[in-house]
Amino acid sequence: MKNLAILGSTGSIGCSALEVVRTLAPHFRVVALAAGRNVQLFCRQVEEFKPELVALEREDDAREFRRLCSIPDLKVAFGQEGAEEVARYSSVDTVISAITGIKGLRPTLAAVEAGKKVALANKESMVVAGELIQQAVREHHAKIIPIDSEHSAVFQCMSKEAPEDIKKVILTASGGPFFRLSSEEMETKTPEEALNHPRWQMGKKVTIDSATMMNKGLELIEAKWLFGLQPEQLGVLVHPQSIVHSLVEMRDGSVLAQLSQTDMKIPIQYALTHPERRDSSLPPLDLSRVQSLEFYEVEEHKFPLLELAVQALDEKQAFSVALNAANELAVEAFLGKKIKFSDIHVVVAEALETQDGRMIHSMEDIFEVDLAARERARNLLTQRT
Numbered sequence: 501m502k503n504l505a506i507l508g509s510t511g512s513i514g515c516s517a518l519e520v521v522r523t524l525a526p527h528f529r530v531v532a533l534a535a536g537r538n539v540q541l542f543c544r545q546v547e548e549f550k551p552e553l554v555a556l557e558r559e560d561d562a563r564e565f566r567r568l569c570s571i572p573d574l575k576v577a578f579g580q581e582g583a584e585e586v587a588r589y590s591s592v593d594t595v596i597s598a599i600t601g602i603k604g605l606r607p608t609l610a611a612v613e614a615g616k617k618v619a620l621a622n623k624e625s626m627v628v629a630g631e632l633i634q635q636a637v638r639e640h641h642a643k644i645i646p647i648d649s650e651h652s653a654v655f656q657c658m659s660k661e662a663p664e665d666i667k668k669v670i671l672t673a674s675g676g677p678f679f680r681l682s683s684e685e686m687e688t689k690t691p692e693e694a695l696n697h698p699r700w701q702m703g704k705k706v707t708i709d710s711a712t713m714m715n716k717g718l719e720l721i722e723a724k725w726l727f728g729l730q731p732e733q734l735g736v737l738v739h740p741q742s743i744v745h746s747l748v749e750m751r752d753g754s755v756l757a758q759l760s761q762t763d764m765k766i767p768i769q770y771a772l773t774h775p776e777r778r779d780s781s782l783p784p785l786d787l788s789r790v791q792s793l794e795f796y797e798v799e800e801h802k803f804p805l806l807e808l809a810v811q812a813l814d815e816k817q818a819f820s821v822a823l824n825a826a827n828e829l830a831v832e833a834f835l836g837k838k839i840k841f842s843d844i845h846v847v848v849a850e851a852l853e854t855q856d857g858r859m860i861h862s863m864e865d866i867f868e869v870d871l872a873a874r875e876r877a878r879n880l881l882t883q884r885t
């Protein structure tokens with residue numbers, strides 16, 4: 501029996517993770533949960549899974565939760581500290597890190613510093629703090645198993661290979677809803693159209709990132725830190741069927757791939773059961789019914805945010821921090837219908853122009869760079885709205 505904590509249990513990954521736990525019962529038990537503002541759903545989850553500790557983002561929501569959900573002996577926390585408490589809860593073996601954005605960084609680091617096994621979905625924490633997190637993993641004997649389907653694929657393909665035999669890692673991308681459109685056609689796409697992803701059901705932020713292909717950019721940076729790769733060892737191919745989740749090219753010319761149904765429950769389950777495997781609740785992948793597997797080069801000029809993320813692979817860490825911060829704000833403004841789809845990359849690019857390229861030595865440095873970039877992006881957004 502393994503004890504689990506889930507950070508972001510009410511989100512897309514969090515809900516899929518709980519479905520996986522239902523399948524894997526009685527081998528996994530949920531002992532701690534953290535969520536943001538969806539008190540009603542959180543209450544239903546708590547009633548079903550009966551954790552010992554829970555946390556919500558805000559104090560007033562924690563109060564409302566207590567009113568709705570009176571479970572004896574349940575400890576209810578709130579705020580950043582509450583999520584961190586969930587992440588380091590003593591009886592927890594594995595922490596699923598699935599809060600969106602940089603808000604997931606401190607709880608993810610808390611789990612690593614507590615020496616937990618971290619099943620990582622929150623790619624933004626690796627993007628902004630990859631080096632510091634990997635240092636902490638070594639220091640505290642923690643372990644990170646990726647949940648992102650591409651990184652799970654790479655992790656599985658690389659697991660038995662010597663690092664020096666790996667030539668290149670190619671992340672596959674669905675291409676999002678606008679892959680076949682011209683830049684002009686994309687310009688005026690609405691949030692509703694951008695949220696209509698052809699393959700994956702995901703949270704709003706990651707779905708918009710998928711439409712701009714910033715998601716693939718963030719994943720390249722994540723892969724650099726997760727697997728210790730050089731920028732020239734990383735590439736992207738568009739694969740609209742989303743069956744091949746990534747490719748690893750070996751020095752002898754072999755290319756390894758991991759294929760599965762397009763369902764996040766598969767990489768989530770793998771992260772939980774690793775190094776073992778267990779039966780899945782999903783039907784097997786029937787390749788005879790998949791008519792074709794296509795692969796295309798990305799037309800990078802159509803996806804300027806992906807170009808910026810590729811640039812970030814060679815830049816100092818502060819560049820990635822500022823890129824992520826400006827993108828989080830621009831996506832929020834687009835979802836709030838304050839800017840056009842094509843303004844997302846303009847705001848991010850302009851916010852990066854005055855980025856000072858300082859060195860990152862600590863979490864405090866990261867949050868300083870993040871704040872400054874948010875301030876620049878906010879000013880640019882105000883000028884546009």
Ligand SMILES: NC(=O)c1ccc[n+]([C@@H]2O[C@H](COP(=O)([O-])OP(=O)(O)OC[C@H]3O[C@@H](n4cnc5c(N)ncnc54)[C@H](OP(=O)(O)O)[C@@H]3O)[C@@H](O)[C@H]2O)c1
Nearest residue numbers: 508510511512513535536537538599600621622623702703
């Ligand atoms: N969805 C996917 O298929 C997918 C695939 C690969 C990687 N990822 C990555 O996984 C992460 C989560 O994505 P998602 O699609 O699951 O996002 P999502 O559906 O928006 O869910 C985000 C979760 O974080 C919670 N949250 C937000 N602020 C919080 C806070 N301050 N404290 C505690 N919880 C907080 C939300 O709570 P409330 O809803 O209660 O406010 C929700 O449970 C992202 O980094 C994303 O890039 C997602």
